[in-house]
Amino acid sequence: xxxxxxxxxxxxxxxxxxxxxxxxxxxxxxxxxxxxxxxxxxxxxxxxxxxxxxxxxxxxxxxxxxxxxxxxxxxxxxxxxxxxxxxxxxxxxxxxxxxxxxxxxxxxxxxxxxxxxxxxxxxxxxxxxxxxxxxxxxxxxxxxxxxxxxxxxxxxxxxxxxxxxxxxxxxxxxxxxxxxxxxxxxxxxxxxxxxxxxxxxxxxxxxxxxxxxxxxxxxxxxxxxxxxxxxxxxxxxxxxxxxxxxxxxxxxxxxxxxxxxxxxxxxxxxxxxxxxxxxx
Numbered sequence: 001x002x003x004x005x006x007x008x009x010x011x012x013x014x015x016x017x018x019x020x021x022x023x024x025x026x027x028x029x030x031x032x033x034x035x036x037x038x039x040x041x042x043x044x045x046x047x048x049x050x051x052x053x054x055x056x057x058x059x060x061x062x063x064x065x066x067x068x069x070x071x072x073x074x075x076x077x078x079x080x081x082x083x084x085x086x087x088x089x090x091x092x093x094x095x096x097x098x099x100x101x102x103x104x105x106x107x108x109x110x111x112x113x114x115x116x117x118x119x120x121x122x123x124x125x126x127x128x129x130x131x132x133x134x135x136x137x138x139x140x141x142x143x144x145x146x147x148x149x150x151x152x153x154x155x156x157x158x159x160x161x162x163x164x165x166x167x168x169x170x171x172x173x174x175x176x177x178x179x180x181x182x183x184x185x186x187x188x189x190x191x192x193x194x195x196x197x198x199x200x201x202x203x204x205x206x207x208x209x210x211x212x213x214x215x216x217x218x219x220x221x222x223x224x225x226x227x228x229x230x231x232x233x234x235x236x237x238x239x240x241x242x243x244x245x246x247x248x249x250x251x252x253x254x255x256x257x258x259x260x261x262x263x264x265x266x267x268x269x270x271x272x273x274x275x276x277x278x279x280x
Contacts, residue, residue, distance in 0.1 A: 174267065175266070175267065176221060176266075176267045176269060177258065177260055177266040177267065177268050178268055178269050181260060181261065182259065182260065182266075182268060183259045183261050183263065184258055184259040185258050185268065185270075186222035186255055186256060186258040186268050186270050187255065187256045188253060188255055188256070189253055189254050189255065189256060190253070194253075195251065195253070196272075198251045198252075198253070199247050199248065199251060199272075199274065202247045202250050203243065203244070203274075203276070204243055204246075204247075205276070205278055207243070208239070208276075208278045209278065210278060212277070213275055213276070213277045214235070214237050214240045214276055214278070215235060215273065215274065215275035215276075216233045216234065216235025216236075216237070216240055216241050216273070217233070217234050217235065217271060217272075217274075218232070218233050218245070218248055218271065218274065219232050219233075219234075219269060219270070219271045219272075220232070220269075220270055220272075221267055222255045222257050222267065222268055222269075222270050223257065223267055224265045225257070226254035226255045226256065226257060227255070228255060232245075233245055244274050248272070
């Protein structure tokens, strides 16, 4: 049956390409179509089988080459409870004294002529490298001592932090020192009695007519240079306070500033009370 169909196709091709160029590609394709299809079928089946087999072969190849490698290095054990090595011991500097130089001498003293002299000490053969002296031996002068620091290391040691000297607090130069911080209080040149006399001589009493005792307490700051500042009066009579402040400012002369515990001049308070009774 297949043979008949093939013959029919062949006859049909002959009829179609009668009086035509049979070398044309379409004629060849039509006549060899069965063979080409068969060949293509087997090639496709082969490719499909190859694609299916390759992954299996690769996995099998990898499984045969798997090698387990064990680390031959044993684990390192660390003793955390082991105490630290003792610190390095530093020995004090040692003194190294170099040996004295070797110098040969001969006795160059001339013997005093006398009867029955001892001739045992006479040197007849003088070496070429000897020098003149008074003895046949030589004691070298003491060599200078050289301090060579020697360090003995008995372990890794520890590094001691550097000692930091305590920093003294910076004192405010404008601080007003008073009380127990003063080693010496401020004073007027010539004494406080001289200052009191000058105040009484310059005080203007003409403006006051009361017979009562009027008093006030003056406070001011004695500066480092001997001047005074910040003068205040705390009496009950405002006029008396004002006159007292004016009088203090009018007094000529300098003050000796107070001293702190270190003997330095500092600013300090000074109080000066004034009491007066006016006779009309």
